[in-house]
Amino acid sequence: MNAIDMQPPSPVEAALAHFPRADGSRTPYGVFTSPEIYALEQERIFRGPTWSFLGLEAEIKAPGDFKSTFIGDTPVVMTRTDAGSLAAWVNRCAHRGAMVCRQLRGNAMSHACVYHQWRYDLEGNLFGVPFLRGLNGQAGMPADFDRAANGLRKLRVESYAGLVFATFSETVEPLADYIGPTMAGYIDRIFHKPVEYLGCTRQYSNSNWKLYLENVKDPYHASLLHLFHTTFNIFRVGMKAHCATDEGHGMHSIIMAIKQDQGETSAAYKDQKIRSFDSGFQLEDDSILGLIPEYEVLATNHIQPIFPQLVIQQIHNTLVARQLLPKGPDHFELVFHFFGYADDDAEMRKLRIKQANLVGPAGYISMEDTEATELVQQGVARDADATSIIDMARDAPEQSDTLITEKLIRSFWAGYQKLMGFGAAVAAEG
């Protein structure tokens, strides 16, 4: 069932990166800097046996609605067909390679390349070629030119709970199986009723895309880097927690932090003299930290990466589908798709917008993330074979109720090694 298992290790890949351990606890820094590895990732990951997140169905509600986006660094377009189904295709004219769709989003019942006006339907089929039969007896396209065989590169598209994914792969399992039952349960938690798209914000970082994936699989950093969390009792390592991966390749994951009385965890921070604790600090307007119960589990944080390009986020009452796009070995872009529920009342919608202050490029509890990933990028400019240490809670693989753990990161790197052909990993931790 898992197509990733079919990738054979190869000496060529082995020469690109050496992972000294199979369990993902030592990652060579070269994976963050090498153009060769980046190029291989485009083939093995983004065009490999994975499903990449493109956007929300709520962004393209009407027939003809479209959005330009990317799978890896390949430009693609997702669109709603006249029949109401979803389609996606590579945004490159079959003729001479120009980008066909030049707008971020819009509505069109067909798409024409401006260069020579080759025209395609919403599914990517070529139907218009100017001067196909020539003009006034002069030759046009050859008699053997077959429009049906020369459309745009079509992608497999599926949606799960209103999230649109596409893949280049003909062999990857259906989307629901790729997500797996454990992760599907957490997606269902957030996407249990129709959502409304509220707009997006974009952030560009001078660091490798995988550093961001490490970040969203790293509950250990949350209360240490993001002082806002601890200062205002939003998120502490002593909170009730849940960390888990999918049951397949182990590269999807969930971190949930669940609210409980914080008395004893404050004491734990004081005891350790960690800079994160500052008891004398109060907000004048603390409505930004409100939490209107919406779900069975009262989590302040739900952070769920679905490999490779989606992170689902619920922080208090802000809801975001973050799209992670690699832009070369040392850059990535994040697109934060904000959403609410279609049945939000005015008060709830107001709170979601207010709590947008917590997340995104100016977010009180997120602005440090790109700072941290860029510090790593700068730190690893040399010494491609030196490795990071990803050991926290390595002796306790069964623990899933702690935030002081790096097991989700280890599971990610173990899966990555396998997918990239960097060597077979042992069974991922539970």
Add this chain to the structure above:
Amino acid sequence: MGNVVDLGLRQELLALQDAYISTLDTDALEMWPDMFVEDCLYEIIPKENFDLGLPAPVIHCDSKKMLRDRVVSLRNANIFQPVVYRHFISGLSIVTASHDEVEMRSSYLVINTSQLGQSTVYQTGRYHDLVVRGADGWRFKSKRAIYDTSRIQTALAIPI
């Protein structure tokens, strides 16, 4: 009425803008909230959302308290590369004006200089402002920075 009055008003509004950007460009953040009235709106929102009538912001504060909270958080809780902004404002246009309330728009450019000494265009956009005259002179009732530079480089800590 006429040109004389308009020019006087214009000078007052330009002075307000200059005072506003100097709080940001000279690291006088504690004075930034005082450019607003208590019951105010301050927002930074991408043009992309503004044009579609979508509300998702980068920063959205609906009271002066929230502005002060942002400053306290930046000074005490958040970690970011030291920022040196230089704001340039141009093309002031007055949409409506009464004795004590003016709606105005202008274009802005923010150059950011890194610790390594590189200056880059950090953000361009348009201010949509509503200003009111009070005991202390003109203050912002509403200020929306609608930015063109949709890809925010690294992070946005200091307001625009």
